[in-house]
Amino acid sequence: MNSPNSSDFLHPELFLDPTWDALFEQSPYPKPFAFNEDVARVFDNMVSRSIPLYREAIAAAVHWTRAYYQPGTRIIDVGCSTGTLLELLGRFLAEPAILVGVDNAQAMLDKAQQKLNTLPAHHQVELVCDRAEAVSFENSSVVILNYTLQFLPVHHRQQVLNAIYSGLVPGGLLFLSEKVKSPYPRFQEQLTRHYEAFKTRNGYAQTEIERKKEALENVLVPLTEAQQIAMLHRAGFKQVEILSKFHNFLTLVAEKT
Numbered sequence: 001m002n003s004p005n006s007s008d009f010l011h012p013e014l015f016l017d018p019t020w021d022a023l024f025e026q027s028p029y030p031k032p033f034a035f036n037e038d039v040a041r042v043f044d045n046m047v048s049r050s051i052p053l054y055r056e057a058i059a060a061a062v063h064w065t066r067a068y069y070q071p072g073t074r075i076i077d078v079g080c081s082t083g084t085l086l087e088l089l090g091r092f093l094a095e096p097a098i099l100v101g102v103d104n105a106q107a108m109l110d111k112a113q114q115k116l117n118t119l120p121a122h123h124q125v126e127l128v129c130d131r132a133e134a135v136s137f138e139n140s141s142v143v144i145l146n147y148t149l150q151f152l153p154v155h156h157r158q159q160v161l162n163a164i165y166s167g168l169v170p171g172g173l174l175f176l177s178e179k180v181k182s183p184y185p186r187f188q189e190q191l192t193r194h195y196e197a198f199k200t201r202n203g204y205a206q207t208e209i210e211r212k213k214e215a216l217e218n219v220l221v222p223l224t225e226a227q228q229i230a231m232l233h234r235a236g237f238k239q240v241e242i243l244s245k246f247h248n249f250l251t252l253v254a255e256k257t
C-alpha cells in the first residue's frame with residue numbers, strides 16, 4: 001500500500017461541464033429516464049446538483065485509489081459516465097496506470113473521451129462501451145462503482161459484485177456509492193423530503209423534481225444499506241467500511257483481503 005503524503009488531502013477541482021440541466025423543465029419530458037444524448041449533454045451539471053456530497057465522493061475515490069493501486073494492475077470505473085473521476089485520477093496518480101472506464105451509453109463515453117484527451121500521456125486510458133454485467137475485472141486493484149449499481153436490474157447486481165470480487169487482486173479495493181432507501185417508511189419519507197429540499201436549493205423547481213422522480217421509477221431501484229452490505233459479504237468481501245451517508249446516498253469501501 002502506498003503511504004500518504006500531504007497532497008492526498010487536497011480538495012481538487014473537478015472537470016465539470018457547466019451546461020445547465022433544464023431537461024425536466026420541458027414538456028414532454030424524458031420518460032423513462034435514460035442515459036441518452038440529451039442527458040449526456042447536461043450530465044455533469046445534473047449529477048453535481050442532484051447527488052449530495054458528489055464532489056466529496058469523487059475526491060475520496062481518488063484518495064482511496066491512490067492508496068490501493070498496485071502498479072501493473074488495472075483501475076476500473078464502472079458507469080464512468082462523462083469521465084470526471086478518471087480525469088481526476090489521471091491528474092493525481094503519479095505512477096503510470098491503466099485506467100479503464102466502462103459504460104453502456106455511448107453518448108456518455110463520447111463526452112468522457114473529450115475530457116480525457118487532456119490527460120498526461122503516461123497513462124493508458126481505455127473506454128469500453130458495454131454492460132457492467134459483461135465485463136471482466138481480472139487483474140484490477142481498484143474497482144469504482146459510483147451511483148451505477150442502482151441502475152442495474154436488482155437480480156443482476158449480486159453477479160456483478162461476485163465478478164468484481166473474483167477479478168480483484170488480493171489487497172484490492174471496491175469503492176461503491178449508491179442511493180439507498182430506509183426500511184422504515186417514516187424515515188424514508190423524511191429522507192426524501194430532506195433530499196428534495198437539497199435539490200430545491202440547487203435550483204430545481206418542484207415540477208422538475210416530481211417529473212424526474214416519475215421518470216426514474218423502476219429505472220433507479222435503491223436497496224437498503226443492510227441489503228447492500230449483505231450483497232458485498234455474499235460476494236466475499238469481509239471488510240466493509242462506510243465512508244459517508246447523507247440523506248439517502250451512501251459511500252463505502254470493501255477490501256479483498
Ligand SMILES: C[S@@+](CC[C@H](N)C(=O)[O-])C[C@H]1O[C@@H](n2cnc3c(N)ncnc32)[C@H](O)[C@@H]1O
Pocket residue numbers: 035047078079080081082084085102103104105108130131132133145146147148151152
Ligand atoms: C449516475 S451515472 C454514474 C455517475 C458516475 N459514476 C460519476 O460519478 O459521475 C450512471 C451511469 O451508469 C451507466 N449504466 C447504467 N446501467 C449500466 C450497465 N448495466 N452497465 C454499464 N453502465 C451502466 C449509465 O450510462 C450512466 O452513465
Ligand SMILES: O=C(O)C(=O)C[C@]1(C(=O)O)C=C[C@@H](O)C=C1
Pocket residue numbers: 046047050051147179212213216220
Ligand atoms: O434520485 C434522484 O432523484 C436523482 O436525481 C439521483 C441521480 C443518481 O443518483 O444517479 C439520478 C439520475 C442522474 O444520474 C443523477 C442523479
